[in-house]
Amino acid sequence: MNRIKTMNRRRFLHTTAAASAAAFAMPGLARAEGYPESSISVIIPTAEGGGADRNFRAFTSVWKEILGTEFEPSFYPGASGRVGYELYMGKSEPNAYNLLFGNIGPEVLNWAMQAPTFDINDYIYFGQVDKDPCCLFVGANSPLKTIDDIIAEGKKRKLNVGTSRMAHPASIGLLALGEETGAQFNLIPLQGGKGTVAGAVTGEVDFSVLTSGSVIAAGDSVKTLLVFGNNIVGEALDDAPSINDAYGMDLPEMLSTRAFGIHKKAVDDYPDRFEILTRTFKETHEDPRLMEAYIASKGQPEYLVYAGIEECEAEKAAMMELGARYKALLSGA
């Protein structure tokens, strides 16, 4: 039996309606009185000091003011983020005092590679903090100066390409590029954004692919040559073209979407608390202080875009589909 089913629009609406009805119909059910009464723990399935850490701190610096409580992060980067998710689902109380701050693209792809011990619909992403397309970049001193150089060289020899982890939207973007152009690429998982940037800069690999937010934060040590989506930040990504424009392709955007998640059970059992979370989350996005904090943390203003449950769930479904398509290449099967 395939336990990994994504939540479609209809199912989501049913769940939300049922949860709301239950809140009104069951007076004994826990209500949000005084919520939040204590700080909120957040599991982050990546290492401290990386892009997720930066985004989390920027966002919660404003959200905590609106919600009136502190957010306490814990970082569990192991096994491509699986440890963080398994811990969240297995050991955190589903009471809306425990949240998850994940990256939908790469982390949902994990489930396509290897089934988790829980049903993927047992948690939902309820709010997107930001969204940035993945990109292809070289170190500032790389002999490969253009995307044409890369394709030409990739037809002569198999190029080693750094990626944060095998199951990553950026890896899929690269494999699609290889399929389209005939260039040969060999993915090397360099364990996180910092390692992936370092790999390209120091020449450990020929070039790397990664989420563009982390690439921009790396500054002038790197140069972006291609974007696996739309380049909405222009010069910040060295005016690199999108893969679809450059090669006449129709590839869906390969995105890194940082979003807060929550146990489905918490949504069902504490609908009022969940309502407060989603409402204040949206208010945070509307607060001008967020943009200041986001820019201060080296975020690109264009990437700071609000999205709710429905959009997040749609992306989850899209990633599952892509994962299934490229499973053999990403899992070494």
Next chain:
Amino acid sequence: MGDTAAILLEVFLETISFWYIIVPTIFLGLVVGGIPGFSAANTIIILMPLTLAMSLQGGLIFMVALYCSARMGAGIPAILVNIPGTAGAAATPLDGYPMAKQGKGQQALSISFVASSLGGLLTTIIALAAMPILARVGFYMHSTEMIVVMLFGISLIASIAAQDMVKGLIAGFLGLMIGSIGTDVVYATPRGTFGFLELYDGVPLIPALVGLFAVSEAFIIIEKKVIVTHDGDVKAPSWNATLEGVQIALKRWWHIVWTSLIGLVIGVIPGAGASIASFVAYQQSRSFSKTPELYGTGHPEGLIAPESANNGVTSGTLVPLLVLGIPGGATAAIMLVVMQYHGVSFGPSLFDTQPKVGYGMFMAMAVSYILMIFTILPLSRYMSHVTTIPTIYLAPMIISFTLVGAFVPREYMFDLYLALAFGVLGYIARRTGYHVAAILIGVILGPLLEKYFLWSLKKSDGDIMVLFSSTLGNILWLCLLLSLVLPAIFAFQRKRKSLGVVAE
């Protein structure tokens, strides 16, 4: 050149004026470095709101001072009670603790403080002067070359095994096997986890460290009245012992210089760290010593090497951060986040756009090391009292403090049980003559070796000859071979010479 000198002088004077931040931070660093599980990185994270509220310069000086002093602090319990505060100090007890047991704890602390401060100060100055060159080291040291560097450290198992080859090798291989637990670095496939989610990240280092060293040590010392052995000369602490330690260290200034340089070079390689550097420095120090047989018995050079090297790493990790925008280690990564909040962009343009920040970090490090000599050295007299505390009090304190330390990094009860399990393993190993350091070397360096090995194989499509594909790598292979063979040849020559003298 004149401009740079002026900036350096200005930054130096400004940094000195922040002494009221540096001095308390040094003491904070000693505490967090000394307790396993706490470190400069997680302390900076905890105190991040404070750091962000400070001025840019104040925050930067605070973080750098904490980083340096925590590194030094990790050596204190390693020497006094055989418990390295961090993995970077794991080689320190090899000779530090035997000194403490001989009643030379105060002397050992002095040696460690001088070696750490001078090693750190020297490498800071060198890093400042040679930053562009050092930043290039990472461009040549790739996974293939790093395999050989790892083997330098791992070959220490063979040195330890020299006393009892079979037991030493069994302990080393056991460590390597334990180190291979967890998910693989390429496809994240779990191996040897026995279904425990807590082992997916591999065996956590702090519980292993706490168990193998601290818990097993507590079990051992409880069988005695005090740590100092009956043969040990239990002297009342005096300033003379501190000065003796300083003299011993200063007499071996050249040893401090070259072992701290090993730390600096390893520190500038992104992803490499203090644990690698300290084991490599110890192994090299022993290999080229005229008295290798004294290592492990309380030999000052065996203490100087890891302490100089792990402080050399501290300045080394700043180089890729400042020049390339790539943090060399976990603490540097946290610093990057904090400094970005202050609007600082690290990378090649830093020294053009904000030269005072770039130079300021090194200057903060240099000033911290200078102040540490004067503030910490006198404390050795009082710290050494630990070795005379009756073990009925000391052992429970060690177990409780270190178990808290085992719990702190991940906050799993599992890690407490794991530390106790390693404690039992360590106790059995010690009682049956297996060296716990050999196990720990495998646990620490094994996963790193595997990572670099798998990356190299992946890059070459599985061609094993990739190990000999680079010029630098081949030079390192040759050095490794020489460092293993030459000591044996030297020892043979010395033996022949001494036999000749006796015969005459």
